[in-house]
Amino acid sequence: MAAAEAGLMGVLIPSEYGGAGLDALAFAICIEELAQACASTSVIVDVHTSVGSEPILLFGTENQKRNWLPRLASGELLGAFALTEPASGSDAASLKTSARRHGGGYLINGTKVFITNVGHAGLYIVFARTGEEKAAGVSAFVVPSESPGLRVGQVFKKMGLNGSPTGELVLEDVEVPAENRLGAEGQGFAIAMRALDSGRIGISGQALGIAQAAVDESRALLKERSREQGDDFLLADMATRLESARLLAYHAAWLCGLGRPFTRQASMAKLHCTDTAMQLAIDAMQLAGEEGAISGATFERHLRDAKALQIYEGSNQVQRIVIAREILR
Amino acid sequence: MRGNRLGSLSDQPFVMPGHGLISIAMDFEFTQEQIAIRDTIRELVQDRVAPRAAEIDEKAEYPKDIEELFAENGILGIPFPEQYGGISGSSVTICMGIEEIAKACATSSLILAVQALGSYPILVAGSEEQKKRLCPPLASGEKVAAYALSETGSGSDAAAMKSVAKRYGKEYVLNGSKQFITGGSVAGTLVVFAQTDPAADHRGISAFVLEREASPWKAPKLEHKLGIRGSPTAELVFEDVKVPVANRLGEEGAGFKIALAVLDRSRPGIGAQALGIAEGAFDYALNYVKERHQFGQPISSFQGIQFMLADIATQIEAARHLVYRAATKVDSKAADLTKIAAMAKLFASDMAMKVTTDCVQLLGGYGYISDYPVERMMRDAKITQIYEGTNQIQRVVIARALTR
Numbered sequence: 214m215a216a217a218e219a220g221l222m223g224v225l226i227p228s229e230y231g232g233a234g235l236d237a238l239a240f241a242i243c244i245e246e247l248a249q250a251c252a253s254t255s256v257i258v259d260v261h262t263s264v265g266s267e268p269i270l271l272f273g274t275e276n277q278k279r280n281w282l283p284r285l286a287s288g289e290l291l292g293a294f295a296l297t298e299p300a301s302g303s304d305a306a307s308l309k310t311s312a313r314r315h316g317g318g319y320l321i322n323g324t325k326v327f328i329t330n331v332g333h334a335g336l337y338i339v340f341a342r343t344g345e346e347k348a349a350g351v352s353a354f355v356v357p358s359e360s361p362g363l364r365v366g367q368v369f370k371k372m373g374l375n376g377s378p379t380g381e382l383v384l385e386d387v388e389v390p391a392e393n394r395l396g397a398e399g400q401g402f403a404i405a406m407r408a409l410d411s412g413r414i415g416i417s418g419q420a421l422g423i424a425q426a427a428v429d430e431s432r433a434l435l436k437e438r439s440r441e442q443g444d445d446f447l448l449a450d451m452a453t454r455l456e457s458a459r460l461l462a463y464h465a466a467w468l469c470g471l472g473r474p475f476t477r478q479a480s481m482a483k484l485h486c487t488d489t490a491m492q493l494a495i496d497a498m499q500l501a502g503e504e505g506a507i508s509g510a511t512f513e514r515h516l517r518d519a520k521a522l523q524i525y526e527g528s529n530q531v532q533r534i535v536i537a538r539e540i541l542r
Numbered sequence: 543m544r545g546n547r548l549g550s551l552s553d554q555p556f557v558m559p560g561h562g563l564i565s566i567a568m569d570f571e572f573t574q575e576q577i578a579i580r581d582t583i584r585e586l587v588q589d590r591v592a593p594r595a596a597e598i599d600e601k602a603e604y605p606k607d608i609e610e611l612f613a614e615n616g617i618l619g620i621p622f623p624e625q626y627g628g629i630s631g632s633s634v635t636i637c638m639g640i641e642e643i644a645k646a647c648a649t650s651s652l653i654l655a656v657q658a659l660g661s662y663p664i665l666v667a668g669s670e671e672q673k674k675r676l677c678p679p680l681a682s683g684e685k686v687a688a689y690a691l692s693e694t695g696s697g698s699d700a701a702a703m704k705s706v707a708k709r710y711g712k713e714y715v716l717n718g719s720k721q722f723i724t725g726g727s728v729a730g731t732l733v734v735f736a737q738t739d740p741a742a743d744h745r746g747i748s749a750f751v752l753e754r755e756a757s758p759w760k761a762p763k764l765e766h767k768l769g770i771r772g773s774p775t776a777e778l779v780f781e782d783v784k785v786p787v788a789n790r791l792g793e794e795g796a797g798f799k800i801a802l803a804v805l806d807r808s809r810p811g812i813g814a815q816a817l818g819i820a821e822g823a824f825d826y827a828l829n830y831v832k833e834r835h836q837f838g839q840p841i842s843s844f845q846g847i848q849f850m851l852a853d854i855a856t857q858i859e860a861a862r863h864l865v866y867r868a869a870t871k872v873d874s875k876a877a878d879l880t881k882i883a884a885m886a887k888l889f890a891s892d893m894a895m896k897v898t899t900d901c902v903q904l905l906g907g908y909g910y911i912s913d914y915p916v917e918r919m920m921r922d923a924k925i926t927q928i929y930e931g932t933n934q935i936q937r938v939v940i941a942r943a944l945t946r
Contacts, residue, residue: 432945445941446937448940448945449888449937449940453864453888456864456882456885457863460860461860461863463570478859481859536852536855
């Protein structure tokens with residue numbers, strides 16, 4: 214609610230649809246600021262803003278934009294992104310959820326998993342197969358949460374990001390009108406990949422926020438107690454690595470905002486920022502010692518929160534595949 | 543190939559792209575003028591420097607021909623603003639030049655880097671008269687500069703120096719020796735730091751500009767080194783060397799401050815050198831893994847190799863941003879330039895050591911032999927972790943800024 218009142222739910226949505234109309238760099242900075250205080254909150258807003266809303270902005274018709282964007286921008290509707298399935302993670306093109314032609318629309322069947330904002334979202338961008346068993350057979354749909362046949366399955370207990378719900382989304386004979394399809398039939402995979410490119414900027418912002426919090430808290434701790442040069446050196450390395458990560462993320466966001474290609478830069482940013490967040494969370498806890506390991510200490514929370522970032526929105530192994538593909542081209 | 547190729551570029555339009563609400567504060571783009579300078583250097587380096595790099599390393603001889611090439615083409619004038627006969631004076635442009643040269647030959651990149659290092663004291667602390675008098679022969683490339691701070695017993699602890707300058711009327715008489723002075727044997731202009739009040743510790747250090755004709759010094763010994771072998775690293779000896787008072791930079795006792803301010807400004811250049819070395823090695827290794835076939839396929843098709851490539855490219859990209867961020871801060875005289883410059887030097891040089899080591903690995907046995915350039919690049923990378931403040935000193939600087 215507080216995020217909605219602050220206008221944070223519509224950062225990327227143009228003002229004509231009720232948003233702030235800011236660019237990807239502004240978005241990254243917003244997520245970074247949120248994550249500095251609370252990584253769970255930041256992932257809710259991040260998923261809503263990037264993969265949960267932006268596909269409509271980028272690929273929607275004028276009618277679809279008018280229908281959904283104002284409510285997403287105001288925070289009335291929370292967005293979510295339903296791509297992953299139990300047997301289709303990094304290999305997203307192999308997804309099994311089906312969308313069969315039915316009357317004037319589609320009938321969607323399948324189970325999605327690891328869906329952020331599940332149960333709280335007002336709409337899900339659902340990816341389902343309308344054609345052949347390849348990437349070219351995937352289509353994207355806007356599915357409102359109140360659609361009959363759509364239900365939330367198991368909501369997972371997790372290591373971190375505990376304020377952000379993650380779970381299964383089950384779709385049983387869910388009727389979706391044709392006007393809710395985003396883009397053309399078969400365009401879904403391309404939509405998902407483009408959404409994830411921007412999503413990676415958001416995740417980079419999240420990683421920066423956690424990492425900044427780790428540095429700030431370490432710094433405060435070291436200033437209060439007697440310290441050795443080894444502690445200072447660790448802090449210097451942490452701050453240096455964070456600075457390099459921040460510049461990679463801002464550069465990717467800056468390119469995105471200018472409408473230039475940014476796939477490689479977004480993957481580099483996601484890889485380096487999230488590995489940095491994890492390492493800095495570990496380092497900060499090392500500096501804090503036993504005190505940092507006590508449950509409820511911010512140090513141990515950062516460590517638990519940061520781990521998810523190396524995995525979701527394309528594991529860091531997938532980022533390396535993307536980067537290698539781009540540079541070997 | 544003759545004539546001043548950079549001199550004609552300085553009139554080109556200056557383009558500052560800005561976009562979006564917050565993006566205005568971020569600028570990741572070079573100006574058209576800077577890009578033109580970079581492209582000119584890139585071409586010149588590929589034509590004239592790259593073919594010499596292996597030989598320069600093997601013979602460990604100062605490449606006077608490359609110095610002359612740089613002088614003729616205005617490259618040695620990059621560190622100086624136009625009013626002092628140069629073509630830029632911008633740290634960003636200096637870094638771009640160093641990076642381009644270092645991609646092919648780290649030794650040659652030091653000719654520009656040390657021109658900047660040896661001139662910064664004059665540009666940072668010199669009077670208008672001193673700048674007007676001392677800079678033009680450097681900017682034209684007629685002379686090269688060097689910077690003499692370290693001594694045998696005074697490395698990271700610069701304040702412990704023993705060289706002494708005593709004033710007699712309108713001149714000082716300088717005695718002492720300096721150690722590890724890059725380009726000290728070939729320089730025409732040398733900035734030397736010496737005690738004018740030994741009892742006052744670092745507050746007794748002053749900075750002097752020595753011009754070789756008027757204040758000759760000796761360079762009795764050059765070091766044999768692991769890398770940057772064509773760059774002369776000299777021991778310098780000063781025996782009753784007379785220096786006019788007019789060649790003292792700043793007040794007596796201001797030398798230590800000047801030395802640190804200069805290092806703040808030159809560190810992004812070492813970052814740029816490290817960046818260039820890493821990029822040169824990676825360019826070579828990337829082409830190699832695409833061509834090299836094992837098990838019936840290019841080794842670039844193996845995921846283990848691909849992940850190394852992705853990590854290397856990401857580390858280079860991260861270092862590049864830090865280096866140019868730091869250079870931008872030097873140019874804008876930002877309040878936190880000391881911290882960011884130290885970060886750029888630390889991160890880029892550690893990156894270059896790691897990346898060049900990995901590039902040797904990517905070439906396997908071929909990487910280890912001198913017929914291929916990556917082993918030279920790995921040897922060249924090591925010094926970037928050591929000079930202009932060891933990376934341990936960089937961490938001290940960064941930590942001090944953080945815990946202030």
